[in-house]
Amino acid sequence: xxxxxxxxxxxxxxxxxxxxxxxxxxxxxxxxxxxxxxxxxxxxxxxxxxxxxxxxxxxxxxxxxxxxxxxxxxxxxxxxxxxxxxxxxxxxxxxxxxxxxxxxxxxxxxxxxxxxxxxxxxxxxxxxxxxxxxxxxxxxxxxxxxxxxxxxxxxxxxxxxxxxxxxxxxxxxxxxxxxxxxxxxxxxxxxxxxxxxxxxxxxxxxxxxxxxxxxxxxxxxxxxxxxxxxxxxxxxxxxxxxxxxxxxxxxxxxxxxxxxxxxxxxxxxxxxxxxxxxxxxxxxxxxxxxxxxxxxxxxxxxxxxxxxxxxxxxxxxxxxxxxxxxxxxxxxxxxxxxxxxxxxxxxxxxxxxxxxxxxxxxxxxxxxxxxxxxxxxxxxxxxxxxxxxxxxxxxxxxxxxxxxxxxxxxxxxxxxxxxxxxxxxxxxxxxxxxxxxxxxxxxxxxxxxxxxxxxxxxxxxxxxxxxxxxxxxxxxxxxxxxxxxxxxxxxxxxxxxxxxxxxxxxxxxxxxxxxxxxxxxxxxxxxxxxxxxxxxxxxxxxxxxxxxxxxxxxxxxxxxxxxxxxxxxxxxxxxxxxxxxxxxxxxxxxxxxxxxxxxxxxxxxxxxxxxxxxxxxxxxxxxxxxxxxxxxxxxxxxxxxxxxxxxxxxxxxxxxxxxxxxxxxxxxxxxxxxxxxxxxxxxxxxxxxxxxxxxxxxxxxxxxxxxxxxxxxxxxxxxxxxxxxxxxxxxxxxxxxxxxxxxxxxxxxxxxxxxxxxxxxxxxxxxxxxxxxxxxxxxxxxxxxxxxxxxxxxxxxxxxxxxxxxxxxxxxxxxxxxxxxxxxxxxxxxxxxxxxxxxxxxxxxxxxxxxxxxxxxxxxxxxxxxx
Numbered sequence: 054x055x056x057x058x059x060x061x062x063x064x065x066x067x068x069x070x071x072x073x074x075x076x077x078x079x080x081x082x083x084x085x086x087x088x089x090x091x092x093x094x095x096x097x098x099x100x101x102x103x104x105x106x107x108x109x110x111x112x113x114x115x116x117x118x119x120x121x122x123x124x125x126x127x128x129x130x131x132x133x134x135x136x137x138x139x140x141x142x143x144x145x146x147x148x149x150x151x152x153x154x155x156x157x158x159x160x161x162x163x164x165x166x167x168x169x170x171x172x173x174x175x176x177x178x179x180x181x182x183x184x185x186x187x188x189x190x191x192x193x194x195x196x197x198x199x200x201x202x203x204x205x206x207x208x209x210x211x212x213x214x215x216x217x218x219x220x221x222x223x224x225x226x227x228x229x230x231x232x233x234x235x236x237x238x239x240x241x242x243x244x245x246x247x248x249x250x251x252x253x254x255x256x257x258x259x260x261x262x263x264x265x266x267x268x269x270x271x272x273x274x275x276x277x278x279x280x281x282x283x284x285x286x287x288x289x290x291x292x293x294x295x296x297x298x299x300x301x302x303x304x305x306x307x308x309x310x311x312x313x314x315x316x317x318x319x320x321x322x323x324x325x326x327x328x329x330x331x332x333x334x335x336x337x338x339x340x341x342x343x344x345x346x347x348x349x350x351x352x353x354x355x356x357x358x359x360x361x362x363x364x365x366x367x368x369x370x371x372x373x374x375x376x377x378x379x380x381x382x383x384x385x386x387x388x389x390x391x392x393x394x395x396x397x398x399x400x401x402x403x404x405x406x407x408x409x410x411x412x413x414x415x416x417x418x419x420x421x422x423x424x425x426x427x428x429x430x431x432x433x434x435x436x437x438x439x440x441x442x443x444x445x446x447x448x449x450x451x452x453x454x455x456x457x458x459x460x461x462x463x464x465x466x467x468x469x470x471x472x473x474x475x476x477x478x479x480x481x482x483x484x485x486x487x488x489x490x491x492x493x494x495x496x497x498x499x500x501x502x503x504x505x506x507x508x509x510x511x512x513x514x515x516x517x518x519x520x521x522x523x524x525x526x527x528x529x530x531x532x533x534x535x536x537x538x539x540x541x542x543x544x545x546x547x548x549x550x551x552x553x554x555x556x557x558x559x560x561x562x563x564x565x566x567x568x569x570x571x572x573x574x575x576x577x578x579x580x581x582x583x584x585x586x587x588x589x590x591x592x593x594x595x596x597x598x599x600x601x602x603x604x605x606x607x608x609x610x611x612x613x614x615x616x617x618x619x620x621x622x623x624x625x626x627x628x629x630x631x632x633x634x635x636x637x638x639x640x641x642x643x644x645x646x647x648x649x650x651x652x653x654x655x656x657x658x659x660x661x662x663x664x665x666x667x668x669x670x671x672x673x674x675x676x677x678x679x680x681x682x683x684x685x686x687x688x689x690x691x692x693x694x695x696x697x698x699x700x701x702x703x704x705x706x707x708x709x710x711x712x713x714x715x716x717x718x719x720x721x722x723x724x725x726x727x728x729x730x731x732x733x734x735x736x737x738x739x740x741x742x743x744x745x746x747x748x749x750x751x752x753x754x755x756x757x758x759x760x761x762x763x764x765x766x767x768x769x770x771x772x773x774x775x776x777x778x779x780x781x782x783x784x785x786x787x788x789x790x791x792x793x794x795x796x797x798x799x800x801x802x803x804x805x806x807x808x809x810x811x812x813x814x815x816x817x818x819x820x821x822x823x824x825x826x827x828x829x830x831x832x833x834x835x836x837x838x839x840x841x842x843x844x845x846x847x848x849x850x851x852x853x854x855x856x857x858x859x860x861x862x863x864x865x866x867x868x869x870x871x872x873x874x875x876x877x878x879x880x881x882x883x884x885x886x887x888x889x890x891x892x893x894x895x896x897x898x899x900x901x902x903x904x905x906x907x908x909x910x911x912x913x914x915x916x917x918x919x920x
Contacts, residue, residue, distance in 0.1 A: 095161065207243075851890075
């Protein structure tokens with residue numbers, strides 16, 4: 054049998070044959086604690102009731118487990134050795150109605166896939182949680198692992214009696230003591246509504262739990278009651294701001310009930326913040342899981358709170374888009390992720406304190422989309438997903454952020470009311486079912502009266518990003534005679550799309566004054582050239598901003614006069630969204646090798662200090678770091694870095710004491726510090742010999758400073774051990790591992806490489822920390838010997854390791870920092886010699902190759918600008 058990588062065609066054949074009536078899953082998790090043989094396993098007993106449309110046919114069930122104790126199909130015992138290959142259970146001679154019972158020993162995970170087990174180094178407590186998407190439920194219980202074979206699930210869990218245990222459904226009565234084991238109990242949970250396997254969940258351990266309640270009375274007098282829960286590890290309890298989490302949760306529930314006209318269908322709503330989580334969060338109905346880094350151990354900026362609130366609302370939107378109505382196969386992953394990304398920003402802006410959420414979306418989320426859409430692996434929003442490995446890699450900037458951007462454009466195209474009415478009909482028509490693109494287009498055509506076929510073909514079924522450039526002519530009186538918008542597309546994806554855009558004209562009323570909009574027009578851009586007739590006769594602007602208000606998805610370009618204005622007056626733009634759009638456009642010019650890196654860094658030095666939006670500031674700082682590391686001409690990096698560090702230190706000292714801006718500049722300065730004086734300042738801030746008024750050097754900031762000091766050889770192993778003694782927590786351990794791997798020593802690098810590449814003993818979180826420490830921009834020569842080794846090992850890593858770890862290694866250890874043509878040639882040579890490598894592996898290497906080629910083009914642009 055083909056093994057773990059289920060194909061779309063296999064899923065189609067199985068869905069045609071089967072319908073699943075129910076699952077009963079009993080898990081015994083007592084083996085998670087105490088002494089025991091390694092690797093640890095737990096007992097999983099699953100009974101599946103299903104029907105077959107062709108009695109006598111054969112199919113398979115999915116299970117990834119070390120061992121199967123017993124198997125019965127319709128009362129007939131099957132020999133596990135004969136029918137189970139480690140990934141699939143062969144099922145032959147099916148009846149019209151079938152009962153399959155599988156008693157298995159499943160493995161605890163250390164990679165965040167399946168049933169993850171985490172032992173807290175601070176207190177020795179053990180915490181468990183599940184993470185399945187797209188197809189890891191089969192690591193915990195036997196099932197038919199594809200999204201269109203939905204069924205009701207009934208879970209029971211046996212675990213230490215002192216634990217908290219949660220699943221999707223509410224607890225069914227009190228937990229029952231285990232007669233033969235007084236220290237254990239069994240929890241039973243109410244049967245779920247029909248859901249897909251990948252969104253089932255179990256969370257178990259001595260979690261800190263906070264409870265609240267949501268109540269809503271509808272117009273017809275019916276009352277909806279939703280018990281709320283928020284959980285984290287006990288070691289994080291003192292940092293857990295559950296009140297803010299519940300505030301955002303209730304605001305989201307109000308918003309979605311106001312707009313969706315479909316009551317939340319899954320009973321309770323628990324949100325668990327769990328350790329060593331690979332992703333941001335997962336929308337398990339009734340039991341949402343989040344990475345515990347959203348429990349802030351130290352001071353963070355408001356952008357971090359906004360990001361957390363956005364993720365909370367994104368996952369909540371999934372209760373309708375994804376859980377209630379689910380895509381048929383991963384081709385239409387966008388039907389849940391794009392909608393959740395859009396609705397997260399939409400609800401954030403309209404229902405919470407984060408009213409500038411669309412600014413963050415324009416500046417941050419769309420940056421992710423623009424990058425992904427220019428990679429060789431770009432794909433339409435509706436993708437061609439051949440198998441599960443394809444699906445795993447398509448949780449990307451196209452599926453999330455471009456899809457959300459396209460939906461924002463759709464709202465401008467059909468109107469807000471038609472869009473929301475379409476969503477309401479979609480939920481009611483397809484509740485607890487599975488859908489495809491055509492199902493959504495059908496309801497949108499009904500509610501908008503528009504033919505959605507052409508729009509869908511342009512926006513959902515083609516790849517690539519268009520560029521929009523203004524072209525203006527003026528008369529002798531300095532008034533516009535014609536303003537046209539030129540639309541371009543890359544040769545690889547030549548589609549020109551319909552864009553609904555706003556065009557803004559900006560100027561200063563007086564020298565030294567604010568740069569403000571004085572004229573605006575909306576227009577439908579079609580084809581290569583569109584004239585904006587409404588702006589003819591307007592006074593000459595200093596800045597023409599195409600896609601003002603960020604209505605469409607495109608790369609904004611400028612005419613020369615507008616670009617000159619931004620070079621001198623970017624900081625005078627008073628509108629935060631317009632300013633964010635300009636920062637983003639300038640970054641795209643730099644990435645595309647159309648603006649020298651030195652010019653972009655000069656803009657950062659001159660204007661970032663005046664940026665009022667903290668999220669935009671932190672994004673600009675991140676871009677500046679990327680530009681310095683990858684896009685600056687090699688002979689300018691050191692001087693550019695020194696100037697940028699000086700600028701960061703200046704802004705740190707000028708920032709309002711105790712403000713988020715001060716914290717952002719402190720972190721940015723720490724990243725850039727290289728000179729002896731800069732490193733001495735970091736040491737002084739750590740030991741109290743130096744001070745910046747209002748700056749609280751808390752534990753998280755201490756680790757940030759130590760990361761730089763370790764990479765520069767100014768903090769040794771004993772200093773890092775002392776810091777771990779000060780912060781002997783799971784988070785402290787991750788930070789220490791990162792800092793240890795950052796030290797500038799050949800022996801350190803060899804040990805870090807071996808720990809990640811040649812061994813599988815590290816957990817996902819510690820492997821991630823080791824990779825982050827290994828890869829230091831200040832150590833290019835030290836890392837050079839590992840470049841050829843990378844190409845020697847990646848096929849083995851892909852073959853032997855879990856996909857999460859393999860992806861982390863292939864992405865994280867690519868020798869991007871070499872930043873030279875020999876590395877590009879070595880990459881091309883590997884691709885040419887490994888045409889038959891796993892497609893998902895080739896995709897990752899192709900993406901890295903594209904990033905490197907882009908960096909070389911940007912370096913050439915910067916070098917050509919002269920000294």
